[in-house]
Amino acid sequence: MMQLLSGILIPFLGTSLGASGALFMKKNMNLSVQRGLTGFAAGVMVAASVWSLIIPALEQSQDMGRFAFVPVLIGLWLGVAFLLLLDHVVPHMHRNTTETEGQSSHFSRTLMLVLAVALHNLPEGMAVGAVYAGFMSGEAPISAMGAAALSIGIAIQNFPEGAIISMPLRSEGVPRSKAVFYGILSGAVEPVGALLTILAAGIVVPLLPYFLGFAAGAMLYVVAEELIPDMSRGDHSHVGVLLFALGFTMMVILDVALG
Numbered sequence: 207m208m209q210l211l212s213g214i215l216i217p218f219l220g221t222s223l224g225a226s227g228a229l230f231m232k233k234n235m236n237l238s239v240q241r242g243l244t245g246f247a248a249g250v251m252v253a254a255s256v257w258s259l260i261i262p263a264l265e266q267s268q269d270m271g272r273f274a275f276v277p278v279l280i281g282l283w284l285g286v287a288f289l290l291l292l293d294h295v296v297p298h299m300h301r302n303t304t305e306t307e308g309q310s311s312h313f314s315r316t317l318m319l320v321l322a323v324a325l326h327n328l329p330e331g332m333a334v335g336a337v338y339a340g341f342m343s344g345e346a347p348i349s350a351m352g353a354a355a356l357s358i359g360i361a362i363q364n365f366p367e368g369a370i371i372s373m374p375l376r377s378e379g380v381p382r383s384k385a386v387f388y389g390i391l392s393g394a395v396e397p398v399g400a401l402l403t404i405l406a407a408g409i410v411v412p413l414l415p416y417f418l419g420f421a422a423g424a425m426l427y428v429v430a431e432e433l434i435p436d437m438s439r440g441d442h443s444h445v446g447v448l449l450f451a452l453g454f455t456m457m458v459i460l461d462v463a464l465g
Contacts, residue, residue: 214357214397217393218393220361220364220365223365224366224370224372224389225369237439241437243449244446245433247363248446249450249451249453249454249457250360250457252450253456253458254359255426255429257457257461258356258457258461260419262348262418263277263416264278267415278415280416281419281420281422284419284423285427288420289325289329289423289428290427293308294307295309297311298322299315299318316375319375320388322432323389323392326428326432326433327393328396329421329428330364331396331398331400332403332420334353334360335399335403336417336421337421338353339404339408339417341353342408343411355463362456364393371393403421
């Protein structure tokens, strides 16, 4: 049980520690630094989607022979559709823009920035939950260290992300303590999403490949819809691409070395 709880909470801890950086930083992050960290996060999420989610889902479905891809692809597209639905329903606003997305509302800009980050963090929590559900079931080719590798990888990319979350709030005039609180709050959806996914997958164990695919689809949606555009914003630069490759490499090393 402690192993499960620590695995779920490690990514949230990464976000919380990063958000706490707003207590010490006086200025907003340089745009190049933001793009680099965003690219790093994208690389981690893409690698995690493949090595920690899609490949184990395919291996668990191998008794279907040449149709082993079916549960994974169905789950993946359901994950994409779910995030697309949330993107159109939940009022939110991405940083470095004044355009509101989702349903019209009277929410403050600060709240909509927090909601945008919460939408980004939800798939990460679902991914951790799906992997730990697979480990706990004993029916998926996922080891305890493999599940821990995903948690650690997401926590590492959550640390700089936490700062990216809270620092724009500081530039919006939000006090330091509130900026930190909102940053931590945006990461709270991760353990919640993880627990809900574990409960759902535990009830219907044979559907685990669908849950793994679902989490992968949700993460890939966030990467393509938010992270890649953010890391390419502004003047042309290779920073985002290089950090994307670094994040991807780090996640592959963690998954293979610890898995």
